[in-house]
Amino acid sequence: MSDQVRTRFAPSPTGSMHVGNAHTALFNWLFARKHGGTVVLRIEDTDELRSTPEALDVIYGGLTWLGIDWDEGPDIGGPCGPYVQSERLERYQEAVNTLVGEGKAYPCYCTPEEVEERRQIMRAKGLPPKYDGKCSSLTEQEREALEAEGREPCIRFAMKHTGNTVVNDRIHGDVVYDNSLCGDPVILKQSGFPTYHLAVVVDDDAMRITHIIRGAGHLPNTQTHLQLQEALGIPHPEYAHLPLILGEDRTKLSKRHGAVSITEYQDLGYLPEAMFNFLSLLGWSPGDEREILSRDEIVSLFSLASCNKAPSVFDLKKAEWMNGEYMKQMEPGQLVGRVHPWLVEAGLIEEELTPERREWLVKVVELMQERAKLLSTYPTWARYFFTADYEYENRARSKWLDKESTPDVLDRLTAAFEALDEWHVQTIEVAVRGIAEETGVSAGKIIHPCRAAVTGTTIGPSLFHLLALLDRDDVLARLRRTAELSRQGKLAPATDNDGGA
Ligand code: GLU
Helix, strand or coil: CCCCCCEEEECCCCCCCHHHHHHHHHHHHHHHHHHHEEEEEEEECCCCCCCHHHHHHHHHHHHHHHHCCCCCCCCCCCCCCCCCCHCCHHHHHHHHHHHHCCCCCECCCCCCCHHHHHHHHHHCCCCCCCCCHHHHHHHHHHHHHHCCCCCCCCEEECCCCCCEEEECCCCCCEEEEEHHCCCCCCEEECCEEEEEHHHHHHHHHHHCCCCEEEEEHHCCHHHHHHHHHHHCCCCCCEEEECCCECCCCCCCCCCHHHCHHHHHHHCCCHHHHHHHHHHHHCECCCCCCCCCCCHCCCHCCCCHECCCCCECCHHHHHHHHHHHHHHCCCCCHHHHHHHHHHHHHHCCCCCCCCCHHHHHHHHHHHHHHCCCCCCCCHHHCCCCCCCCCCCCCCHHHHHHCCCCCHHHHHHHHHHHHHHHCCCCCHHHHHHHHHHHHHHCCCHHHHHHHHHHHHHHCCCCCCCHHHHHCCHHHHHHHHHHHHHHHHCCCCCCCCCCCCCCC
C-alpha cells in the first residue's frame, strides 16, 4: 500500500481550529507519513461559510505551528485541485445531474418549515423524524405545478430504505445502520451549493483519497456516503473514525472546558512539539507506558489498529505536565530561543541580545527550567530577573515581609552583600549563612525574607544562584527598598497574587 496512501484533512473555514480538528489533521498526517503517502488539505466551505484569507490563515497557521505539513492544498496546488470546495461547484452539479438522470436523486419542493412540521408529527407518533419522501415520487405534472407556485427545489438523494448499511471501520469494526431509519438527505441546496454529503463523496473520489480518517461524530454520515458512492459507481475508501475528545467531565470538549482552539494553546505558551505529542496520545497509544515520544517515534509506531474507539479525555493537567517535561529536556540554549520572544512581548528584555546578555539569559532560563511548565511562565515567574518592578505577593508579605524582625534581617543582608569582595554563588551563600549564625537563627529565617524582598515571592529556584544572576547593586537597592517599606508598613497588597514558581 505504501506509495498509494492518500489522506485528507478537510476543515471548514470557521475562523478557528478546534483541538479536535487539529487532532484529526494530526492522525491523517501520521498515517500518511507512516506509509509514505500523501496528505491533502481541502477546504470545505460549501456550508454557510465561504473561505476568507483570514480563515485560511488560521488553518495554515495552526497546522504549521504543530509541524503538520501537507503535500497538496489550496496554497500549494496539486494534481487534484482546486482544493477549495466553493471552487468546484460544477463537479457537484455534474454528479447531481447523473444521479437525477438515473433516478437516484430527485427534486424536493418542500419548504424547511413543511419538512419540520411533518417531522414533529412523526416524533409525536414515536416514529424516526426523517424526511418522509413526499417529493420522491412526484409526477412531471406535479413538479410543474409546484414550480408554477414559484417553489424552487433542492435535490435529495434517494437512500435505500430497506436492509442495513454496514460501515467497515478500521477503528470501530463493523458498524451497522438500519436503512429504514434514514430519510433522503439533501445533496444540492436551492442555492446550487452542494451539501457536505455530496461534496465530500465527490471530492474524496476526485482527490483519490484512500483513507478517510475523521472524528467519530462523522460515523453516522458514512451510511449516506457509502450509498452515494455506490450510486455514483465510486469505490469505497477505507474509513477510520477517531474517538471523540471529551472534557474532564466527560462531555464533548467545548469552551466550558477552557481553551479549545489550537491557537489558544500557542498563546498560552505551549511548545508545538509537546502539543503534537499530547494530541497523538488522545485515542492512540504506542502499546506501552511511554508518554514522551518524538515525532519520528510516533510516526513509526502509529497504526490505526492501535487507535482506541473509546472517547478520550483532554486532560489539561497532563498537557501542562507534558509541556513542562519538554521544557525540562530542552537544551537551555535552545529553550532561550523559545522563551526570548515571550520576554520581548512582555517588555522585559530587548529584542537584539548581545552575546553576553544572551549568555546571561541562558543561565536565567536554565535556573527556572525545572519549574517552568509553559513558555508564558517566564515573563511572570521569572519577572524579577528582568525588572525591580514586581509585586510583593500576599504570602510573601504575611509570612515574612510584614514581620517586625524582617527590616533588620534585610539591613544585615544589605551590609553583608555590600562588603563582599566578589559577587557569586559561593560568596553569597557564605554571607547569608554567616548572618544566620551571627543571629542564632536557622538559615531559612534569612533566606526566605531575602527571597521575598528581592523577588516578591516565597518560592523559586536556589536563592544563591538567582542572586548571583542579578546585579549586586540592584539586589542592594531591592533590599533597601523592601526594608524601608516593611519598616513603614507600606507594602502594598498584590493585585495578581501568589503566582510564583
Ligand atoms: N468539513 C468536515 C468537518 O470539518 C470534514 C468532514 C470529513 O472529514 O468528512 O468536520
